[in-house]
Amino acid sequence: MSVLAPQPPGIPRPSPSPVSRPYWDAAREGRLVYQKCANCGHVPPRPLRRCWRCQGGELRWLESSGRGRLHTWTVVWRPQHPSFVTPYAPAVMAVEEGWWLVTALVGCAAEDIREDMPLEVQFHPAGGDIWLPYASPRA
Numbered sequence: 001m002s003v004l005a006p007q008p009p010g011i012p013r014p015s016p017s018p019v020s021r022p023y024w025d026a027a028r029e030g031r032l033v034y035q036k037c038a039n040c041g042h043v044p045p046r047p048l049r050r051c052w053r054c055q056g057g058e059l060r061w062l063e064s065s066g067r068g069r070l071h072t073w074t075v076v077w078r079p080q081h082p083s084f085v086t087p088y089a090p091a092v093m094a095v096e097e098g099w100w101l102v103t104a105l106v107g108c109a110a111e112d113i114r115e116d117m118p119l120e121v122q123f124h125p126a127g128g129d130i131w132l133p134y135a136s137p138r139a
């Protein structure tokens, strides 16, 4: 039974765009941020220029608690890319502020993952200036 760990630097990395740059800048500082529409309150699943719901152009960046619960996950034993170390557990975390974070679990064994388990985000370097959010169990 091995404990899930962050991927080593060298995995394929995102390329920040002008729209997503604030997210990646915050991640490098160990902060989880998200956008929320100032008009209708919608929280989009990824950084946007305009709100999907109301077409409003004022999407504010807010800081997340980084806490939430496990919504769903899978455990990968055969990687789709040779740079990934297995096993790893891609997951969707329901963040306290009402949005979803696509992440990967660390700090527990694959056999100990449970639906709705409390999680908190931690950041690990992925190479370049990219730090990725991972979710680990919290007490």
Ligand SMILES: [Zn+2]
Binding pocket: 037, 038, 039, 040, 041, 042, 051, 052, 053, 054, 055, 056
């Ligand atoms: Zn809106």
